[in-house]
Amino acid sequence: MIRSKDKKFNFEEGAVIEHDLDKAPKTGDWRYMMPKVDKEKCSGCTTCVPFCPEASIEMKKYKEGQRDKADIDYDFCKGCGVCAQVCPMKAITMEKNK
Amino acid sequence: MNKNLAKNFASGHSACAGCAFPAIVRTILGESPDPVVISNTTGCLEVTSTLYPYTAWKTPYIHSAFENASATISGVEQAHKALSRKGKVPKKIKFVVFGGDGGTYDIGLQSLSGALERGHDFVYVVYDNGGYMNTGNQRSSATPYAANTETTPVGKESFGKVEMRKNLMEIVDAHHIKYAAQANVAYLADLKKKARKAFETEGPAFLSVFSPCTNNWKFPTSQYVAIAKLATETNFWPLFEIEDGKYKVNWATENPKPVEEFLKTQGRFKHLFSEKNKPVLDEVKKIVKDEWQRLVDKTE
Ligand code: SF4
Ligand code: SF4
Numbered sequence: 277m278i279r280s281k282d283k284k285f286n287f288e289e290g291a292v293i294e295h296d297l298d299k300a301p302k303t304g305d306w307r308y309m310m311p312k313v314d315k316e317k318c319s320g321c322t323t324c325v326p327f328c329p330e331a332s333i334e335m336k337k338y339k340e341g342q343r344d345k346a347d348i349d350y351d352f353c354k355g356c357g358v359c360a361q362v363c364p365m366k367a368i369t370m371e372k373n374k
Numbered sequence: 375m376n377k378n379l380a381k382n383f384a385s386g387h388s389a390c391a392g393c394a395f396p397a398i399v400r401t402i403l404g405e406s407p408d409p410v411v412i413s414n415t416t417g418c419l420e421v422t423s424t425l426y427p428y429t430a431w432k433t434p435y436i437h438s439a440f441e442n443a444s445a446t447i448s449g450v451e452q453a454h455k456a457l458s459r460k461g462k463v464p465k466k467i468k469f470v471v472f473g474g475d476g477g478t479y480d481i482g483l484q485s486l487s488g489a490l491e492r493g494h495d496f497v498y499v500v501y502d503n504g505g506y507m508n509t510g511n512q513r514s515s516a517t518p519y520a521a522n523t524e525t526t527p528v529g530k531e532s533f534g535k536v537e538m539r540k541n542l543m544e545i546v547d548a549h550h551i552k553y554a555a556q557a558n559v560a561y562l563a564d565l566k567k568k569a570r571k572a573f574e575t576e577g578p579a580f581l582s583v584f585s586p587c588t589n590n591w592k593f594p595t596s597q598y599v600a601i602a603k604l605a606t607e608t609n610f611w612p613l614f615e616i617e618d619g620k621y622k623v624n625w626a627t628e629n630p631k632p633v634e635e636f637l638k639t640q641g642r643f644k645h646l647f648s649e650k651n652k653p654v655l656d657e658v659k660k661i662v663k664d665e666w667q668r669l670v671d672k673t674e
Contacts, residue, residue: 300386356392357596
């Protein structure tokens with residue numbers, strides 16, 4: 277939100293911009309390769325999570341009694357393949373984006 | 375989106391696919407015990423995180439020019455001191471500068487030096503990708519010897535940059551600050567530990583973090599972690615700390631990998647593997663070896 281909207285005149289008094297995810301470019305559109313997690317192979321080690329530049333990986337419940345597994349949110353994932361490269365279990369493969 | 379990870383720096387930024395600095399920013403800020411206020415020099419991080427009308431920053435963030443992010447944070451830190459004494463603002467806030475190597479080694483060096491010398495309570499972080507990447511890979515004083523850049527192009531008569539990297543850590547150390555450390559994005563546990571120490575330090579603390587650039591070092595987008603790891607395993611980018619002037623190496627091996635293993639992963643060093651450039655490659659290896667020895671000697 278640009279604060280100047282509240283002002284009488286439509287000029288910017290300094291440029292203060294507030295974070296609003298709805299205004300973010302959906303960087304998932306950049307993707308031409310798509311990471312796919314094989315939930316059976318994923319050990320739930322969390323190695324991939326902090327290396328994802330887009331913060332697109334979360335650990336989520338998969339099966340009762342098992343460790344949480346890596347789960348990718350494709351809204352912002354740019355398909356870089358870093359997650360697949362760092363995964364010690366080779367549980368992530370890059371497939372052609374659909 | 376991983377909400378916890380994106381607590382300070384969200385998704386939706388426009389850094390290249392496979393860029394290293396988002397992990398650096400999130401990891402370091404994740405270790406702050408208090409709310410943070412950030413000042414950022416001009417550079418890749420700044421242009422890609424603040425593309426109008428969006429900002430990826432969920433923290434107070436001040437965009438400064440190349441040369442004055444440290445001056446900006448000095449003023450904010452002083453203002454905070456005065457205002458918190460009067461009880462007008464919360465007492466505990468951490469002040470952080472992020473700068474690329476261009477905004478740190480080169481253009482912002484004077485304001486960094488001033489802020490370090492005056493002893494402001496802040497953490498300076500340089501994410502070092504060895505050049506002016508957002509404008510297309512011009513050389514900086516952090517660019518390594520022999521790298522191919524737009525302003526040190528490889529050709530018939532030239533082999534890339536002819537100068538060595540500036541030793542910024544020694545320059546920072548010369549300000550007698552309590553804590554400075556060199557870290558690497560591939561070693562997140564080490565980076566976290568160093569970030570924590572930097573935040574705990576009263577007065578200035580400095581972190582220099584290795585940040586591979588897929589676009590201008592020319593490597594596939596999936597490789598930043600692998601390449602960063604090789605940089606340390608070959609002694610190209612040692613991990614160390616300087617606490618009260620005392621050096622300590624944090625990662626070492628009896629048998630470092632050959633430097634070629636790091637160099638061959640990147641297009642910017644491709645020319646070093648021709649017959650003609652064999653002496654240049656030997657010089658790169660010599661520089662890495664000598665610099666490592668210089669560092670080790672300082673730990674004694
Ligand atoms: S491909 Fe890249 S952006 Fe997508 S989830 Fe993996 S690391 Fe994140
Ligand atoms: S690195 Fe691999 S095994 Fe570990 S959590 Fe990620 S996908 Fe699963």
